[in-house]
Amino acid sequence: MTPAEVLGSRGYEPFCANGVLATINALADFSHSKAMADLITEGKWKGELLVTLGKIGPPRYANFIGRYKDDSDPEVRRAVAAALGLIDNEAVTVPALIQLLSRGDRKDDFFVKWEAASSLAQVARRKGAEGARRRLAELFQERNGITVVLAAGALAAAGDARGVTKLQELTSHADPRVREEAVLALGQVADKGARGIVARRLKDDSLAVRAAAVYALGRIGGPSIVPTLRRAVEESLEYEKELEGRKRRGESDAVLSEKYGLGEFDLRETLQEAIAMAEKSGGR
Amino acid sequence: MSRWTSRRLLYLAVAAAVALPAGLGEGQDASAVSALIRDLKATDFDKAYAAAEQLRKYPQSRAQIVPALIEAIRTRDWNRCGADVRDTIARTLGELKAKEAVVPLLEVVKSGKPIEHECVE
Numbered sequence: 001m002t003p004a005e006v007l008g009s010r011g012y013e014p015f016c017a018n019g020v021l022a023t024i025n026a027l028a029d030f031s032h033s034k035a036m037a038d039l040i041t042e043g044k045w046k047g048e049l050l051v052t053l054g055k056i057g058p059p060r061y062a063n064f065i066g067r068y069k070d071d072s073d074p075e076v077r078r079a080v081a082a083a084l085g086l087i088d089n090e091a092v093t094v095p096a097l098i099q100l101l102s103r104g105d106r107k108d109d110f111f112v113k114w115e116a117a118s119s120l121a122q123v124a125r126r127k128g129a130e131g132a133r134r135r136l137a138e139l140f141q142e143r144n145g146i147t148v149v150l151a152a153g154a155l156a157a158a159g160d161a162r163g164v165t166k167l168q169e170l171t172s173h174a175d176p177r178v179r180e181e182a183v184l185a186l187g188q189v190a191d192k193g194a195r196g197i198v199a200r201r202l203k204d205d206s207l208a209v210r211a212a213a214v215y216a217l218g219r220i221g222g223p224s225i226v227p228t229l230r231r232a233v234e235e236s237l238e239y240e241k242e243l244e245g246r247k248r249r250g251e252s253d254a255v256l257s258e259k260y261g262l263g264e265f266d267l268r269e270t271l272q273e274a275i276a277m278a279e280k281s282g283g284r
Numbered sequence: 285m286s287r288w289t290s291r292r293l294l295y296l297a298v299a300a301a302v303a304l305p306a307g308l309g310e311g312q313d314a315s316a317v318s319a320l321i322r323d324l325k326a327t328d329f330d331k332a333y334a335a336a337e338q339l340r341k342y343p344q345s346r347a348q349i350v351p352a353l354i355e356a357i358r359t360r361d362w363n364r365c366g367a368d369v370r371d372t373i374a375r376t377l378g379e380l381k382a383k384e385a386v387v388p389l390l391e392v393v394k395s396g397k398p399i400e401h402e403c404v405e
Contacts, residue, residue, distance in 0.1 A: 017400070018401075019371035019372065019373075019374040019378070019399075020393065021393070022374070022378065024390060024393070028386045032387070032390065035387070035390050045393060049393075
């Protein structure tokens with residue numbers, strides 16, 4: 001697994017395995033909203049139909065979709081987060097999305113939060129969406145580091161400099177998962193000004209953060225970064241051996257994985273992808 | 285035979301040579317589509333599934349195919365793997381951009397008939 005693959009796997013694709021719902025999603029228009037809402041109320045294929053309703057429904061359906069934000073199934077909440085990013089009704093969608101982004105810290109909440117952040121980034125990119133950007137910046141005060149880093153990433157993706165500044169600051173957060181997400185987000189928004197800050201993470205305590213930094217530098221560093229990346233990965237492979245030795249000597253698997261990111265990414269493959277990206281961006 | 289007449293005959297011959305195979309091709313397509321629609325109505329999964337897949341290759345016969353697909357997905361059941369046939373019919377309707385299929389597809393969802401893959405990967 002590489003950071004690019006992990007980011008790719010976060011894309012929400014509820015229709016790929018169901019031709020009937022995929023075709024409805026592709027062909028339906030606003031005139032089908034009522035029939036779709038009735039099916040959702042009956043509890044049939046809630047998640048998928050909520051996404052389609054978000055795509056085709058008139059703005060008033062934002063209230064209907066928002067009602068499912070407290071559903072017990074995280075897949076339905078994730079669908080609500082995706083749907084609210086598609087429907088044009090900022091007054092209703094932004095508060096609901098902010099809730100979805102800021103709540104929960106269980107593992108399966110992550111994808112709900114991620115989707116909410118992606119939708120907020122879409123909303124915040126629209127002209128005159130200062131309200132959404134302000135609400136995202138307010139989330140910087142939250143205690144949950146993942147909420148903060150996803151809010152910063154969304155703001156940065158919407159082109160707001162406050163998001164980029166916050167992401168740069170979060171690259172030295174105490175929680176390695178937050179550092180990792182911050183570095184990945186800086187790579188995604190291709191913030192060239194963050195090159196020095198991200199390069200420092202090539203010597204992070206966590207291998208996962210190091211791999212994220214290799215990925216990000218591949219996107220923002222240009223061809224001149226390649227020797228630095230090769231050297232960093234060589235050193236990281238040595239570090240990986242050292243951590244594996246600690247594992248063999250009985251150190252907790254969970255600690256080595258959570259604190260030091262052991263086994264999360266394939267460093268060699270990450271390097272190859274980063275080199276390919278850096279060389280491709282040669283002309284830019 | 286005047287030069288004028290012989291030239292007209294030549295044009296006629298060329299036009300016939302071009303038109304005849306095209307007409308034959310259309311005729312062949314029409315009979316292939318009819319056969320596939322017959323297979324679609326079969327209760328046998330293999331026949332119906334293959335027919336639903338093949339029908340997407342005949343967009344020129346859309347007017348004949350779309351109602352047949354809609355009728356099949358609304359009313360038919362198959363001896364096994366019905367969800368896979370429904371899935372394939374729906375995808376073919378999608379490729380044919382059959383907007384008129386949305387309401388029938390929503391009815392299928394409402395009916396509670398299986399629409400998730402059971403057999404085919």
